[in-house]
Amino acid sequence: MQKAGMSVPWSMHRNTCVCLRQNGSGIMQIRELRAEDVPAVARIEAEVFSEPWTERDFFEMVEADYAHYYVAEEAGEIIGYCGLRNMAGEGEITNVAVAPLFRRKGTGRRLMEYLLKKAPSCGIGDCTLEVRAGNSKAISLYESLGFRTEGIRPGFYAKPREDALIMWKRQEEQG
Structure with a gap:
């Protein structure tokens, strides 16, 4: 099935999304994060972020009713992940990361599209995130x-010191 505005065929079935890569190199599956995925997710987190979450942080998200985390998997390997928390009906997107070897291939976009598509069924309206300026x-x-920038947190990130942009996607803009 081809979704409007998307260049790559994908389909959703239950709690899984299957996507064909743009260059035809393989099939990527997006599904819910499971406890057995946490070590791979934590490795990517440590590769990508200067202040990474720990395995314990991710295990807590697996168990939390208010948290919704997803992984991208290709050929049995976790290649990326994203997550959001339901904070009184608003979605706080906490983590979005793709393993360095799999960047610039649409993985992050697919993860975010899936996350945003799932948000309403999780009781989430508006979504927000913070990103290094x-x-x-x-x-x-x-x-x-x-998403649109609606604020700045000066010096929010410590390693290295950098401002955070606060971005929002309002429910009336979601599609």
């Missing part, structure tokens, strides 16, 4: 998905 690739992705 200098992370232009992530900012471009989020803007292309309908």
Whole structure:
């Protein structure tokens, strides 16, 4: 099935999304994070972020009723993940990461599209996230998905010191 505005065929079945890669290199599956995925997710987290979450943090998200975390898997390997927390009906997107070897292949976009599609069924309306002000690739992705910068947290990130942009995707803009 081809979704409007998307360049790659994908289909959703129950709690899984199956996507064909743009270059035809393989099939990526997006599904809920499970406890056995946590070590791989924590490894990617440590590779990607200067202040990474721990395995314990991710195990807590697996168990939390208010948390909704998803992984991208290709050929049995976890290649990315994302998650959000339901905070009184608003979605706080806490983590979005793709393993370095799998970047620039649409993985992050697919994860975010899936997350945003699932949000209403999780009781979530508006969604927010924070991103480093200098992370232009992530900012471009989020803007292309309908997020808009609504605030700045000066010096929010410590390693290295950098401002955070606060971005929102309002429910009336979700599609």
